[in-house]
Amino acid sequence: MNQEPQEFLRSGLVAVAGPPNAGKSTLLNNLLGQKISIVSPKPQTTRNRVLGVLNGPGYQLVLLDTPGLHGGTIALNAEMRRVALETLAEADLVLFLLDATAPPPKPGGELAEYLAGIKTPVLLGLNKIDLLRREKLLPLIAACQNLREFTAVVPLSARSGDGLPALLDEITRLLPEGPRYFPDDIPTDVTVRSLAAEIIREKVFLLTGQEVPYSTAVVIDRFEEGERLTTIDATIVIERDSQKAIVIGKKGAKLKEIGTAARLDIETMLDARVLLKIWVKVVKNWSRDPRLVRELGM
Numbered sequence: 001m002n003q004e005p006q007e008f009l010r011s012g013l014v015a016v017a018g019p020p021n022a023g024k025s026t027l028l029n030n031l032l033g034q035k036i037s038i039v040s041p042k043p044q045t046t047r048n049r050v051l052g053v054l055n056g057p058g059y060q061l062v063l064l065d066t067p068g069l070h071g072g073t074i075a076l077n078a079e080m081r082r083v084a085l086e087t088l089a090e091a092d093l094v095l096f097l098l099d100a101t102a103p104p105p106k107p108g109g110e111l112a113e114y115l116a117g118i119k120t121p122v123l124l125g126l127n128k129i130d131l132l133r134r135e136k137l138l139p140l141i142a143a144c145q146n147l148r149e150f151t152a153v154v155p156l157s158a159r160s161g162d163g164l165p166a167l168l169d170e171i172t173r174l175l176p177e178g179p180r181y182f183p184d185d186i187p188t189d190v191t192v193r194s195l196a197a198e199i200i201r202e203k204v205f206l207l208t209g210q211e212v213p214y215s216t217a218v219v220i221d222r223f224e225e226g227e228r229l230t231t232i233d234a235t236i237v238i239e240r241d242s243q244k245a246i247v248i249g250k251k252g253a254k255l256k257e258i259g260t261a262a263r264l265d266i267e268t269m270l271d272a273r274v275l276l277k278i279w280v281k282v283v284k285n286w287s288r289d290p291r292l293v294r295e296l297g298m
């Protein structure tokens with residue numbers, strides 16, 4: 001009788017949710033040790049659910065990054081909110097992340113309502129404690145505990161990694177015994193092609209101001225992985241001619257800056273040389289049109 005030993009595994013879906021700019025994507029990347037979700041200092045960077053798999057001793061976490069919860073009304077915002085709330089509903093555990101340097105959610109306010117409405121157990125992460133004066137932490141925890149019941153409150157810094165071991169302990173403690181959802185060697189369901197588009201969008205977020213990032217979508221027109229060189233053609237879609245001028249810049253300088261920054265990151269990701277060509281196209285008010293949002297924005 002030669003039976004495989006039964007493995008005892010805690011596993012489950014953990015949705016990382018919270019207001020824009022809390023550091024959700026930074027946390028996901030840091031936990032995975034790999035960048036699969038783009039990050040910027042501007043709010044509303046993440047537009048889609050991003051899945052990352054973290055394997056550890058006795059556990060497998062399927063981490064789901066989500067768009068920041070906020071009340072914008074145009075079609076793009078509504079779609080982002082739908083994705084976030086749907087992901088929350090399918091999770092075994094919600095890791096709600098707040099920026100500890102920002103005021104806590106107002107009781108009765110929109111964010112507090114979302115929090116109160118979550119049916120799954122919620123673990124509260126208070127992020128960016130590298131920026132926080134120590135004496136501010138206890139009053140913040142007290143204020144948050146008025147909002148709903150949390151399975152635990154963990155202060156952390158997604159940037160420095162402080163508090164992440166404690167966070168993982170809390171998460172794994174709360175997860176049920178379950179199956180291995182993904183093979184050990186598959187860290188994400190994001191394709192390199194869509195990650196390339198996201199990297200370009202991240203550079204637009206980082207290198208342009210005002211409303212341009214929120215009006216930007218990126219489409220990959222061609223993605224050919226050769227032995228020595230990967231060839232990528234991409235289009236940056238914006239909403240107005242004035243934005244096109246900003247993205248291209250004087251004598252094409254801005255577009256060149258965006259392209260170079262994106263190419264370097266994509267080369268690191270693929271560990272290959274990349275030839276990246278980017279076009280810029282205006283699609284009037286796409287972010288207000290539900291059909292175009294699904295086609296371009298998400």
Ligand SMILES: Nc1nc2c(ncn2[C@@H]2O[C@H](COP(=O)(O)OP(=O)(O)OP(=O)(O)O)[C@@H](O)[C@H]2O)c(=O)[nH]1
Pocket residue numbers: 019020021022023024025026027038039040041042043044045046047066067068069127128129130131156157158159160
């Ligand atoms: N100092 C500090 N900055 C952080 C930390 N975590 C994230 N940030 C910064 O906060 C900003 C927002 O980070 P993101 O990870 O994009 O935040 P997000 O919650 O995913 O934002 P959305 O996708 O817009 O909802 C970036 O400038 C990060 O570098 C942290 O622990 N400490």
Ligand SMILES: [Mg+2]
Pocket residue numbers: 024025026037038039045046065066067068
């Ligand atoms: Mg994000």
